[in-house]
Amino acid sequence: MPEIRLLDKSVAELIAAGEVIERPSSVIKELVENSIDAGARHITVEIKHGGISYMRITDDGCGIAYEQMPTAFLRHATSKIRTGDDLTGIMTMGFRGEALASVAAVAKIEMMSRRAEDELGGRYVIEGSEEKEHECCGCPAGTTIMIKELFYNTPARLKFLKKDISEGNFIAATVDRLALSHPDISFKFIRDNKSVRMTSGDGSLLSAAKAVFGRQFADSLIPVDFSLNGIDVSGYASSPLFCRNSRSMQTFFVNTRYIKSTTCMAALEEAYRNSMMVGKFPACILEITLAPDTIDVNVHPAKTEIRFAYEKPVFDAVYFAVKNALVNAADDRRQIELEKPKKYDNAGDYFKSNPEIIKREQQTLPHIPVTPAPVNNECPAETADPEEISEPVKAKTIYGSGQVRSVSLHSSHTDYIARAEKPQEAYDIPLPEEPPTAPAFTAVSGKVVVAVDDDDIGSICAESTDDIPLREAPPIKDDGFKFINTQPVRVEKINEPTPEKVNIRVIGEFLRTYILCEVGEELIIIDKHAAHERIRFEKLKEEFITTSQLLIDKTELKLSAAEYEALHEYYEYVEQSGIELVFCDDCIVQITAMPSVISCSPTEIVTDVARRLMNAATEQKGALFDDMLHTMACKSAIKAHDKTDIVELQALAERVINDKTIRFCPHGRPVMTSLSKYKIEHFFNRS
Ligand SMILES: Nc1ncnc2c1ncn2[C@@H]1O[C@H](COP(=O)(O)OP(=O)(O)OP(=O)(O)O)[C@@H](O)[C@H]1O
Ligand SMILES: [Mg+2]
Missing domain, CATH: 3.30.230.10 (Ribosomal Protein S5; domain 2)
Incomplete structure (x- = not known):
């Protein structure tokens, strides 16, 4: 074993600096954070060649006293904490007292700083931790630090840097994050002599987000x-x-x-x-x-x-x-963009100068081909049954309740669908009826969300929520089976104006897939399968938990050791979904309760759940029952191309338009879109 020796101070400095300063963007982060801690209102970051050759940070913060300048560059020198206790309540960005020392160890630095109360400021030059110059000078209040030739004395680190452009991008991302975290400070970023970013510092996060991400995203x-x-x-x-x-x-x-x-x-x-x-x-x-x-x-x-x-x-x-x-x-509707011919704002001019177009339009209009809608878009590939989707489903396949049937759970197209006991329940959307007497509220928090039954389709929209009694529901229940919150979430009623009753007129159906409705001055287009799928999904989720019933015949099931382990380890999720098990010896579980909406044999369900738990990634275990319900909902929902009665379409449209929770199908596809009168008239040059 070679002799053990204490490292040189300079080598120790380089090692310590390596932990803080990984690349040019780390320098920017540390120095801008110092400016923020100094109370700056304006911070300018300027870089050249990805920051490797030149970086300059200017602020109008409190400045550093002339005689304190060398101290600021000593390791463990800080003005931000004093005792160990201070470490438990840190409110400043820095506190370790090592950033300036670390930068000084691996770069050439020139700093100028003046406190507002001092007439003269100071200039301090330090290279590779060695002081080179320290003198009085006149300078604006605040601090300017210039860093040249980063890693000039650590070629190994220099070698691992990326191209200038990439390092410059890292810096830009760092400046963006700092600007977003402090919208009350105005940031300016100059890259290779070009000003590329400027935030106003008006305190609005939205205006900082607009500056950073652009208006379209921010909007x-x-x-x-x-x-x-x-x-x-x-x-x-x-x-x-x-x-x-x-x-x-x-x-x-x-x-x-x-x-x-x-x-x-x-x-x-x-x-x-x-x-x-x-x-x-x-x-x-x-x-x-x-x-x-x-x-x-x-x-x-x-x-x-x-x-x-x-x-x-x-x-x-x-x-x-x-x-x-x-x-x-959720009631924001994605608007269809109608593209106008760019060059000709006036349609008359457009057609005049394009007689060919008129001819072509005249020829083609009567022969618009009826393109079949895509057939495989109802379920994601892994759950969809292509045959079932491409063929219209008869109005008999319904998700029923009650009877437990034996359906194979292990095929690729797991079928949880019970054969119809109550055919009208899922498929036939009831007509709008009287408003429900006491719809339930599901409180997410802050605002009140109306939870309704399928049976209430079309009947709740226009009713004032003011008089409806609140029922506190488990907060997570509105989405998923994983009950995350241990404490009930505050249920507050917001005094919102009563929504006006909207008149929804179903005009018809396009490609037997999309419902077209006139709502006020908007044309709303609804994907009927996606909408109904979401409604079914929500209903199933509710039933899944609420219909858990103790089984009279307690079924015993022998599992493999791995299946048993998976069920045992993640029993929390299993139990939350209404399945209750008793774990016995010898890898045997006794099934004591099961949601009655499940129409397969309890043993098959439990085996399937165990396998899904074994195979799912840890973070996806909670989504397991959602996946099962997606499949069930998808299969029991109206399909695209199904013939649907106008009355059913009207009921579905009313339910969708009035229920903010139905904006995406369980796979995340949008349920509806809209086209405003303004957009249509603008397109036809009527506005
Ligand atoms: N731009 C600045 N304006 C005013 N004072 C500054 C500025 N930059 C640094 N200082 C002073 O120099 C000290 C040392 O800075 P340094 O960044 O090394 O440590 P720190 O910010 O206290 O902690 P950390 O290492 O966690 O960043 C700071 O505590 C602060 O008092
Ligand atoms: Mg610092």
Whole structure:
């Protein structure tokens, strides 16, 4: 074993610096955070060549006293904490006292700073941790730091940097996040002599989001504002229609610090479950504010990870905040964009100068081919039964209740559909009737959401919610079987104006797939299968839990060791769905209760659930019953191309238009869209 020696101070410095400064964007993060802590109102970041050769940060913060400048560059020198106790309530971005020392160890730095109360400021030059110059100078109040030749003395680190353009992009993303976390500060970002980003600093997160992500994306954002158990969650979440292919636009701040948190991410995505296309991800800018002594920010030198003392309340707060916002925003309808011929605003001119077009239109109009609608769009590939979908389903296949039948659960097209006992229940949509006497409210929080039965189709929309008694429901019940919240969520009635009764006139059906309705001055188009699928799904979910019945004949089932283990480990989910088991010796379970809506044998259901639990990824276990219900709902819903009575179409349209919860099918496809009078008239040059 070679001799053990104490490292040189300079080598130790380089090693320590390596933990804080990974790349140019780490320098920007640390120095801008210092400017924020210094109370700056304006921060300018300027870089050249991806920041590797040049970075400059200018702020109008409190400045550093001339004689304190060398101290600021010493490791463990900070003005932000004093004692160990201060570590439990950190409200500043920095506190470790090592960022400036770390940058100084691996770069050439020139700093100029002046406090507003001083006549003269100071200039300080430090290279590779060695002081080079320190002198008085005249400069504006605030601090300017210039970093040149980053990693000039650590070639190994330099070698691992990406191209200038990529490093510049990392910096841009860092500046964006800092700007979003502090909308009250005006940020300016200059890249290779070009000003590429500027936020106003007017305190509005939306205006910062517009500057960062662009107006179109910002306009699609749904505001989030919610408190639960002392945790405030505010900001914006993307509309389910504007989902992304990756998680890159999920931005979480905790007490204004940008963090990466799987808890927050999971809560966000859980809130979008069943309203977003599979494989897509929501975007968000969420600020989570909680007591500083309930988080530990001292986890990593880069300070981008934090530990929550209690994860679950944070999960709950984010989940309910987003869920609530989505429910409240659900009546936004995606508008169809009608494209006008660009060059000719005046249609007369357009046709005059394009006589060919008139001829072509005249020839083709009478022969518009009737294109068959896509046949395979009803279920996602893994659950769809292509045969069943392409063929119109007779009005007899219904999801019934009561009888338990033996249906194979292990085929690829798992069939949970009971053969009709009450054929009208699922397929025949009843006519609008009298308003229900006491519809239930499902409280997500803050606002009141009306939960209705299938039987209530079309009858609830116009009724004032003011006189309807509140029934508090388990908050998560509105979406999924995983009861996340341990405490009931505050149920508050919002004094909203009574919605006006809208007149819904079904004009007809397009391709036997889309219902066309006139609603006020809008043309609404509804995908009848997607809409009915969602209605069935919600109904099944409700029944699934509420119809759990004790079995008179307690069935025993022998499982494999792995199946038994899976059921045992995730029994929480199984139980929440109304299936009750007693775990006996020798891998035997006794089935004591089962939702009566399940129309297969209890042993088959339990075996299937065990297998699904074994195979699903950990984070998907909670979604397991949703998947089963998706399949059931999809199969029992009206299909595209089915012949549907106009009365049924009218009832379905009324139910959909008036119930905000029916905006996406359980697989996340939109249920309806609209075309406004304005858009149509604009297109035809009538407006
Ligand atoms: N732009 C600035 N304006 C005013 N003071 C500053 C500025 N930058 C740094 N300082 C002072 O220099 C000190 C050292 O900064 P440094 O970034 O090294 O440590 P820190 O911010 O306290 O903690 P951390 O290492 O976690 O960032 C700060 O505590 C602060 O007092
Ligand atoms: Mg700092």
